[in-house]
Amino acid sequence: MNKIYKIVFFSIALFTYQISFCQNQIPHLLKQGKTTQLIVGNQPFLILGGELGNSSATSKEYMNSVWPKIKGMHLNTVLIPIYWELLEPEENNFDFALVDQLILEARKNNMKIVFLWFASWKNSMSSHAPDWVKLNQDRFPRIKDDKGLSHEILTPFSDSNLQADLIAFEKLMQHIKLIDSQENTVIMMQVENEIGMLPTARDYHPLAKESFKKEVPKDLINYLQQHKNKLVPEFFEIWKTNGFKTKGNWESVFGKGKHTDELFMAWYYSKFTNKIIEAGKNMYPLPMFVNAALNRPGKEPGEYPSAGPLPHLMDLWKAAGPTIDFLAPDFYNPRFKHWNDLYVRQGDPLFIPEHKFDKTVAAKSLYAIGHYEALGFSPFSIESTNKPEDEPLGKVYNLLTQITPIISEYQGKDKIEGVLFDKENQEIVKEFGNYEFTFKHDLTLGWNPSAKDDDWPMTGAIIIHTENDEFYFVGTGVVITVKPIGSTTNKAGILKADEGIFENNKWKTIRHLNGDQTHQGRHIRIPFGEYSIQKFKLYTYK
Ligand code: DGJ
Numbered sequence: 434m435n436k437i438y439k440i441v442f443f444s445i446a447l448f449t450y451q452i453s454f455c456q457n458q459i460p461h462l463l464k465q466g467k468t469t470q471l472i473v474g475n476q477p478f479l480i481l482g483g484e485l486g487n488s489s490a491t492s493k494e495y496m497n498s499v500w501p502k503i504k505g506m507h508l509n510t511v512l513i514p515i516y517w518e519l520l521e522p523e524e525n526n527f528d529f530a531l532v533d534q535l536i537l538e539a540r541k542n543n544m545k546i547v548f549l550w551f552a553s554w555k556n557s558m559s560s561h562a563p564d565w566v567k568l569n570q571d572r573f574p575r576i577k578d579d580k581g582l583s584h585e586i587l588t589p590f591s592d593s594n595l596q597a598d599l600i601a602f603e604k605l606m607q608h609i610k611l612i613d614s615q616e617n618t619v620i621m622m623q624v625e626n627e628i629g630m631l632p633t634a635r636d637y638h639p640l641a642k643e644s645f646k647k648e649v650p651k652d653l654i655n656y657l658q659q660h661k662n663k664l665v666p667e668f669f670e671i672w673k674t675n676g677f678k679t680k681g682n683w684e685s686v687f688g689k690g691k692h693t694d695e696l697f698m699a700w701y702y703s704k705f706t707n708k709i710i711e712a713g714k715n716m717y718p719l720p721m722f723v724n725a726a727l728n729r730p731g732k733e734p735g736e737y738p739s740a741g742p743l744p745h746l747m748d749l750w751k752a753a754g755p756t757i758d759f760l761a762p763d764f765y766n767p768r769f770k771h772w773n774d775l776y777v778r779q780g781d782p783l784f785i786p787e788h789k790f791d792k793t794v795a796a797k798s799l800y801a802i803g804h805y806e807a808l809g810f811s812p813f814s815i816e817s818t819n820k821p822e823d824e825p826l827g828k829v830y831n832l833l834t835q836i837t838p839i840i841s842e843y844q845g846k847d848k849i850e851g852v853l854f855d856k857e858n859q860e861i862v863k864e865f866g867n868y869e870f871t872f873k874h875d876l877t878l879g880w881n882p883s884a885k886d887d888d889w890p891m892t893g894a895i896i897i898h899t900e901n902d903e904f905y906f907v908g909t910g911v912v913i914t915v916k917p918i919g920s921t922t923n924k925a926g927i928l929k930a931d932e933g934i935f936e937n938n939k940w941k942t943i944r945h946l947n948g949d950q951t952h953q954g955r956h957i958r959i960p961f962g963e964y965s966i967q968k969f970k971l972y973t974y975k
């Protein structure tokens with residue numbers, strides 16, 4: 434190649450590279466070390482979210498009072514339903530006015546959106562199906578219970594049910610692509626909502642009965658064989674008890690009982706949802722997930738919304754739903770760690786699309802993001818507060834907004850931990866670099882009159898180990914003491930402790946902490962009732 438050609442060739446290559454680099458990629462999930470990050474506008478994005486009450490996004494007028502509240506709580510993302518009945522009031526006649534308004538208002542408020550596709554199923558039921566679906570039961574059949582009675586739940590065994598939902602979702606994704614692929618206001622999609630079978634564990638519609646008699650699908654058998662050592666123990670045990678069979682109908686491979694009814698339904702719910710997601714992603718491939726109503730202990734399948742994307746069914750959901758990016762828990766029960774541990778046990782990302790908007794959410798958002806390196810957190814009915822400026826969640830989200838770049842940089846590298854305390858769980862010990870940290874609920878110090886209360890409000894924090902002996906600490910109501918690892922003679926001291934803020938991603942010290950604030954050098958502390966970011970450096974002495 435002569436010199437002039439070389440110069441032209443490399444200039445074109447560089448130009449093409451710059452163009453492709455500058456263009457926004459569609460929001461997507463990306464692995465960093467052990468963690469999965471959501472990438473928006475080519476940057477990791479941590480969802481500091483809230484989900485709207487079910488009917489709030491049905492008009493622009495109602496939403497006018499909502500935007501200032503959620504902005505006042507420092508949310509960066511709002512989870513908003515799209516209602517099938519309003520989107521497609523007549524078959525093949527789509528009304529995108531509400532979708533457009535929501536996206537425009539979100540942009541004005543500097544907010545991202547996760548849309549929730551309330552379509553075939555919302556909390557088991559099919560109440561969001563348009564009337565042309567509801568009124569034509571022959572074409573759009575419903576599930577039947579064991580007595581042959583219909584319920585207002587579309588059966589996942591009907592192809593016309595699938596096609597109707599799928600076409601609407603395709604149109605929705607096509608439209609979002611059209612108006613949003615440059616700005617990326619919409620960053621993820623939740624498809625359906627809390628899918629679950631009621632009041633029996635299995636559908637007894639003739640189409641369902643026919644499938645139940647058939648052989649267990651080959652795809653599931655292949656999955657079982659390929660993932661034999663990785664299946665969740667609850668499911669592995671069922672397969673093992675029946676002799677690891679690889680041929681036969683559902684009852685012969687997994688045994689007769691409600692547990693098998695539930696496995697069967699989970700497979701078909703997931704298959705149905707997967708087809709919708711696949712069609713939607715063909716239009717515009719945003720990350721897409723499904724959420725679950727967590728089952729109550731001691732209840733049998735059929736007594737709780739069964740067969741949803743629950744931890745004991747995750748292998749079925751994953752095997753039948755390869756295009757579903759992840760399964761997500763909704764929290765209306767207190768066993769936060771228990772359920773989250775179950776959701777992450779196969780290395781999947783954690784996102785919490787719903788948590789009851791109670792007094793624990795501020796601390797739990799810190800724990801979810803610190804301990805599980807979650808994609809984000811989102812209390813339900815976020816607009817129900819009348820005092821957004823006083824909400825502890827808003828105070829925490831304000832801090833998390835500032836420190837997100839540091840969190841994103843250190844995710845997936847064993848450099849971050851989250852802690853969560855109440856009266857029953859007051860302390861944890863964790864090693865970072867050369868130090869052993871003891872984290873405690875601030876009320877353990879006994880300095881605050883609330884320490885005498887029977888119940889201690891939840892507190893939480895995130896610690897990030899940035900450089901050798903340097904740490905960021907963000908949260909509320911947590912105290913830390915430190916000692917060097919592996920030495921009986923050496924001690925650890927605080928070289929420097931500062932409280933501050935990030936301005937344009939740059940740390941600015943507002944207060945140098947010493948004296949009583951560090952108990953004369955004995956501890957690092959964010960007192961109960963206060964919310965802050967601290968940066969501190971440790972050293973050892975003999
Ligand atoms: C969980 C559902 O997913 C939400 O849409 C809502 O119905 C809440 N339960 C309870 O209000």
